[in-house]
Amino acid sequence: xVTNNPTTNNDNGLIWSQFPSSRLLVxxxxxxxxxxxxxxxxKRVDSYADLYHIDVSDGHFVPGFLFFADLVAALRPLTKxxxxxxxxxxxxxxxxxxxxAAGADIITVHAExxxxxxxxxxxxxxxxxxxGLALGLDVIPESIEPLLELVNxxxxxxxxxxxxxxxxxxxxxxxxxxxxxxxxxxxxxxQIKVFADGGIRDYTVPKLRGxxxxxxxxxxxxxxxxxxxxxxxWLHKLExxxxxx
Numbered sequence: 001x002v003t004n005n006p007t008t009n010n011d012n013g014l015i016w017s018q019f020p021s022s023r024l025l026v027x028x029x030x031x032x033x034x035x036x037x038x039x040x041x042x043k044r045v046d047s048y049a050d051l052y053h054i055d056v057s058d059g060h061f062v063p064g065f066l067f068f069a070d071l072v073a074a075l076r077p078l079t080k081x082x083x084x085x086x087x088x089x090x091x092x093x094x095x096x097x098x099x100x101a102a103g104a105d106i107i108t109v110h111a112e113x114x115x116x117x118x119x120x121x122x123x124x125x126x127x128x129x130x131x132g133l134a135l136g137l138d139v140i141p142e143s144i145e146p147l148l149e150l151v152n153x154x155x156x157x158x159x160x161x162x163x164x165x166x167x168x169x170x171x172x173x174x175x176x177x178x179x180x181x182x183x184x185x186x187x188x189x190x191q192i193k194v195f196a197d198g199g200i201r202d203y204t205v206p207k208l209r210g211x212x213x214x215x216x217x218x219x220x221x222x223x224x225x226x227x228x229x230x231x232x233x234w235l236h237k238l239e240x241x242x243x244x245x
Contacts, residue, residue: 013152024238025214026235027084030075032222051084054072069101087110091116112139118147121133132152132154133147153192153195156196158175158196158199166199173211176212180194205235
């Protein structure tokens with residue numbers, strides 16, 4: 001396997017060198033797009049997106065099915081922005097090669113995959129793409145510490161996986177802070193960014209950013225915005241609580 005974009009590999013967090021380090025990064029989730037108008041939807045938000053978030057589920061790890069590799073390949077020519085593919089699957093290693101071939105720039109797997117997670121991360125790293133580790137609400141943040149060296153991104157879930165429109169857990173802010181503190185303690189802040197996913201609303205993002213989130217996964221917050229200039233100007237001005245670290 002070879003990466004489709006060698007400028008976004010995982011060496012020393014190289015993927016992050018293309019983004020501003022001083023503001024909140026915003027991934028736009030294609031799960032919230034109008035599926036009948038993908039090309040138009042991407043064109044409307046493309047200048048605002050730092051990355052695109054693509055959820056993949058197999059109907060086993062979480063209920064329901066989401067994006068498949070052929071669809072990702074069809075979307076790839078519509079934008080030059082990086083694709084972050086988030087596997088909510090039972091056997092992520094089985095899908096790594098297909099999604100990298102389809103255009104993935106970051107592959108994220110779940111800590112809940114247990115011993116299957118390192119193998120999938122290693123396969124993605126060897127293929128030259130960046131890697132991420134997601135943790136659901138039941139995962140103890142400290143438990144992922146041994147895997148930090150393998151990743152460029154930690155995705156902190158604030159709601160149950162595979163479900164939209166749910167209010168985030170009140171504990172998500174503390175979880176974001178703990179993960180960011182672990183990254184800083186390990187001296188990996190140039191390599192690893194901490195993103196929050198699930199329940200991303202106008203009333204949650206300021207607290208997530210304040211807790212140390214480097215980025216958020218915005219779905220309806222982006223696609224349902226009536227003024228993208230205003231929405232993203234606001235997002236980009238949010239700051240980390242100076243007393244948090």
